[in-house]
Amino acid sequence: MKSILITIAGFATIVGLLWWAGSAGANDPDVLSTNGIHWHPELEIYIEGEKFEIPANIGLVGGHSPMHTHTGEPGIIHMEFDGRVTLKDTELGNFFDIWKKDFSSTQIFENINGEEGSVFMTVNGEENLEFETYQMKEGDKIVVRFE
Ligand SMILES: [Zn+2]
Ligand SMILES: [Zn+2]
Incomplete structure (x- = not known):
C-alpha cells in the first residue's frame, strides 16, 4: 500500500x-505562438502622394520566406509561420529586409528625411512611431508615407 x-x-x-x-x-x-500563425496585414506605401505598388512574390523567389506576397492582392503581406513564433518575427522591418529595401523612421527606399519630406506611418488610422520595429497583427492596415 x-x-x-x-x-x-x-x-x-x-x-x-x-x-x-x-x-x-x-x-x-x-513567444507569440507555439503552433504557428497565418496572418494577413495590409501595407500601402505613398511616395510624394503617389502610390507605390508593392510587387508580388516578395519572399518567394529562390526560397519560401514565412513573410511574402502573392499575385493579385497588392499590399497584402502573408505571415505564414510554423511552430514557434516570436514577437520579433512579426516586425515590419523583417518584411523590408526580405524585400531588400530600406525602411526606418528616417528613410524609405532611397528617400531620406530632409527638405524633400519625411517618413510617416499610420496603423489602422492612428499615427505610429515604431516604424521598422512595429509588430504586425492580423488585419492591420499599415500606411507608410514619404511627403
Ligand atoms: Zn496567406
Ligand atoms: Zn502564402
Missing part, C-alpha cells in the same frame, strides 16, 4: 513538473 502511495505521489510530481515546464514556455512574453 505504502509503495503505491509513493508511486502515485511520484507520478503526480512528474505531471506537475511537466505542466510547470510547459506553461513556463507558453508564458514567455516574447
Whole structure:
C-alpha cells in the first residue's frame, strides 16, 4: 500500500513538473505562438502622394520566406509561420529586409528625411512611431508615407 502511495505521489510530481515546464514556455512574453500563425496585414506605401505598388512574390523567389506576397492582392503581406513564433518575427522591418529595401523612421527606399519630406506611418488610422520595429497583427492596415 505504502509503495503505491509513493508511486502515485511520484507520478503526480512528474505531471506537475511537466505542466510547470510547459506553461513556463507558453508564458514567455516574447513567444507569440507555439503552433504557428497565418496572418494577413495590409501595407500601402505613398511616395510624394503617389502610390507605390508593392510587387508580388516578395519572399518567394529562390526560397519560401514565412513573410511574402502573392499575385493579385497588392499590399497584402502573408505571415505564414510554423511552430514557434516570436514577437520579433512579426516586425515590419523583417518584411523590408526580405524585400531588400530600406525602411526606418528616417528613410524609405532611397528617400531620406530632409527638405524633400519625411517618413510617416499610420496603423489602422492612428499615427505610429515604431516604424521598422512595429509588430504586425492580423488585419492591420499599415500606411507608410514619404511627403
Ligand atoms: Zn496567406
Ligand atoms: Zn502564402
